[in-house]
Amino acid sequence: MSAPRTAPPENHVRPADRPAVILTEAVAWILAAALLVALPFIVILAGDPPRGAPFTRNLAYALGFGALALAGLQFALTGRLKPLLRPFGADIVPVFHRFLSWAALAFMLAHFGMLYVWHQDDLGSLSPLKAQPHMTAGRVALAAFLVLIVSSEFRKRLGLDYLWWRRLHIALALLGFGAAIWHVLGAGHFTARDGTRGLWLAVTLAWLGLILYTRLVRPWWQSRNPWRVIENRDEGDGIRLLRLRPEGRPLRDWRPGQFAWLAIGNSPYSLREHPFTIATAPDKGHEISVAIKELGDDSRRLSRAEIGSTAWIDGPYGVFTIDREAEAKGFVMIAGGVGITPIIANLHALQERRDPRPVHLLYANVDWQGVAFRAELDRIARDIDLRVTHVLETMPDTPPKGQSIAKGRIDADLIQRLLPDDSRDWPHMMCGPAPMLDALRKALRQRGVPAHRIHSEIFEMV
Template identity: 40%
Template structure:
C-alpha cells in the first residue's frame, strides 16, 4: 500500500500544483478535462522510467516481474489518456489546435503530435514485438530511444502551450519533473553500466543439459558473489559491454549455499539464447542482480512446499531444492515437473538424487510419454495435483514457474484444491 501510495502521489501531486494560484478561465469543462488527461498521461509516462529503473527496495514487495507487467498496463492507460487529450482538443476546439501540417502549425503543436506518434510507436512495437519479429535487443534500444524522444518533445509541447503553467513556480515544477525522468534514464543506461563494468565476471563453465538447455557457470573476478536467495534472478551480459543494452534476465539455478560461483540454466529459445552453447570458458560477463521475490526464504514457516515447473522453468526451483538439501530441510516437498518427452527433462538424474536426500515426492508429467510409461501424462491439472497432494493442502505454499498457460492451469488447480491465493507464488518468464 505504501508503494502504491507513492505512485499515486507522483501522478496526482503535479496535477494538484496546477490548480494553485490563478487558473485560466472561460475554457469550460471539456477544455479543462482535455488538459488534465494530457498532463496525467504525461506524468504517468514519466513515472514509467522509475518503474523500470530496478530499484530493489521498491520492487521487493512485489517482484520485479510484476512491476514490469504493471509498467506495461499503465503505459496502455497513459497512452489512452494522451490520445483522449489530443482527440478532445481536435474535435471540440479545432480552432485552437489549428492545422496538423507542420509547415503551418505552431512549433509546440507539431511537437505534441510528434510525442503522440513516438508513444504510439512504443505501444505498437511493445505489444506486437513478436508478431513484428523485432529481435529483443533491437526492441530494447528502439524502446528507450522512442521513450526519451516522446518525453522530451511532449514536455516542450507543454512548455510551449503554457496552459496552467502561467506562474514560474508551476513551470519550474514541470521542468524539474522532466529533468528527473531523464535523470533516471541516465542512471539506468550510463551510471549503472559504468558500475557493472568495474566488477566483471568470468565464464567458468558451459555445461550441456537435456532439453536443448545449457548451464552457464560464472565466477566474479574480484571473488565477491553478491548475496542472493534461491529462486531469484539476474540480468546477464555476454560478449558485449554493459552499455550495449544486450543484457538478458535469467534465474539462478545454483544455490547460495554453494559459494564461489553462480549458475544459470538457459534453454535455446530466442535469438540470444540460441547461441548460448557457443560461449567459451574464460569469456567476460557482467551480472546485474539479484532481483525478484520468488523464493522459499520469504516463507520460512510453511509446513510444506509444492513446486510446479515446466521445461526450463525448473531453473529457479532447482536453486531452491539444492538449498533445501544443503540446509538439511526435512519438510514434505512435492515437485510436479511437466515436459514433452522423457529425454528432455533437465536435471533428470540430479532430481532423482535430491528425492533421496529430501522428503520429496517427484512427479513427472509428460506430454509425449515413451511406450510403457505408467506415470502422469498430459498437463499438470487439478486431477494430477490431487492424486499426489494431501487431502487438505491449504497450509502448503506453492511455487510455480514455466510457460504462462501452465502457470494459469496450475494456479487454478491449486486454488480449487484449497490453497489460498496468498500461498501461490508464480514467476513470470516473459517480461517483454
C-alpha cells in the same frame, strides 16, 4: 528422505522478507505512485489554477498532464529499482508497466481528440510546416508513444528482433517523453508562471536523473565488476548450464530462486542482455549458474559461450524464493520444461540447510529424454524430503527404476490424485509457460488453495 535440520528457516529470513514489512513497502510505493500521478495537478493548482474555462477544455488539459505523469512513471517501473521491485516481484511490475502504458496512450488520444472536436483553436494548424514547434512536438510525442506500444504488444508478430526492439523501445520512449515535456512547457497552459515552470523543470530533472542512473550509472558499476564463464555443460533437453565466477564484487542480498540480467562478451552499455534465473543457491558460495535454452533471439549465442568469456551481471531480482516462507510446513513446486531452473535453486537452498520440511515436485515434460536436471534432482532427494513426480506426455518404453512417472499433463485431476490434503495451505511455487500457469491457477483455486499461497514465475518478460 528426511534429514536433521542444521539451520532453522527463520535464520535465513531477513527483515525485508517478513510479510508485515512487504505489505508496508507495497502500500508506501502505491501511495508514492498515486502522488507522482497527481503531482502535475498539484503543480497546476499551486501556481495557476484554471478558472472560467469550459469543462471540456480543462478536462482535455487534465488528461494531457495525466498522460505525461503516467509516461514519467514508466521510467521508474522499467528502471529495475530494487526497492520498488522487492515488495511486488519483478514479473508483476512489467504487468503494471504494460497496462499503465496503455492508460497513458489513452489519455494522450483523449487529450488530442477532445481538443480537436471542441477546441480546435487551441490546437492550431495540424501541418508541421505551419504549426508552432511545441505543438508539433506534442504530436511527435503522441506518434512515438503509439508506435512504441504497438511494436511492444505485437513484437513477435511483427518479427522484430529482441535487441533491435529494445533499441527502438528506448529511443521512442526518450523521444516521446522529451517531446511531451517540450509541448507542455511550450504551450504554457497552467505552467506559464515562473514558480510553476520551475516546479515542472524540477520534476523533469528528477525523471531525467532516473534515466541517467538506469542507462549510464548502473552499467558503469557493472563494468567495474565483471564475471567470467568457467563452465558450460549440457543439462539435457537443449539446456546449457553456464557457471560464472565473480571477478569483482559478488551478488549482494541474493536469495534462492531469484534471477539476473546476463550479457556475455559485450559492454554492459550494449543493451544485449537477457534475464535468466540463477540456478544455484547463495548457500553454495559466490559462483552462480544460469540455465539457457535456445528459444530464439540471442539465446543460441549465449548458450554457446566459451570458457573464459567475460560476462556482465545485473541482479539479483525477483521474489520467487522459499526465504519468504519461513513458517510454511511444506512446499508444492510445479515446473514445466526450463521452468525447473528457479525450482532447482530453491531446492539447493533446502538441501544445503538440511531443511526437513516436505516438498512435492510435479515436473512436466514432453518425454523422459527431455527431462533436464534428472541426476541433480536425484542427488537433492537423498538429502531432503523431496518427492518428485515426472509428468510426461509420452511414456518411456522402459520405465526408469526408482522414478515416479504420471502420463498426461498437470491438471486438476492429477493434482488432486498426487498431492496430500494438508498441502492446500502450503506455498505453491510454479514456473513454466504462461498458458500452463493460467490453467494451474484455476485448478489450484478449485482445489481450495488460497490465492496468497499461489506463487508463479514468468520467464517471458516481453
